[in-house]
Amino acid sequence: MKKTLVVGLLMPLMLMAPPYMRSQTARQGTETIEVKITAKKYEFSPNTVEVKAGTRIIFKITALDREHGFEIADVKDSCVKIKKGETATVEYRAEKAGTVEFRCCVFCGIGHRGMKGKIVIR
Numbered sequence: 001m002k003k004t005l006v007v008g009l010l011m012p013l014m015l016m017a018p019p020y021m022r023s024q025t026a027r028q029g030t031e032t033i034e035v036k037i038t039a040k041k042y043e044f045s046p047n048t049v050e051v052k053a054g055t056r057i058i059f060k061i062t063a064l065d066r067e068h069g070f071e072i073a074d075v076k077d078s079c080v081k082i083k084k085g086e087t088a089t090v091e092y093r094a095e096k097a098g099t100v101e102f103r104c105c106v107f108c109g110i111g112h113r114g115m116k117g118k119i120v121i122r
Contacts, residue, residue, distance in 0.1 A: 031056070035049050041108070044070075049117070051119065053095065063083060068082050068108055070090055072100060101119075
């Protein structure tokens with residue numbers, strides 16, 4: 001009953017907001033997406049994620065075969081360790097157009113250096 005009352009009161013107020021306020025919120029890129037990634041011997045899958053600028057990305061990374069890590073380039077102290085069989089969550093806001101690399105930050109064997117992917121921001 002309370003939820004219905006609150007929605008009933010707030011909806012008309014939201015619709016009465018000036019158009020410039022509504023469009024400003026849309027321009028800020030409030031979209032949120034969830035991306036599921038697997039990490040296994042020297043690869044992330046998928047290894048490329050494409051989003052619009054301003055998108056909030058919630059990565060759900062699962063390590064399939066051993067401990068791995070997930071780190072977004074140029075994000076200080078972003079290395080998250082993921083134990084075999086477990087899933088870690090990492091949030092990232094894709095602010096401006098370009099390409100941002102992510103990589104494994106836990107040594108996982110001889111092909112470790114090649115274990116990376118990219119976020120393409122349009």
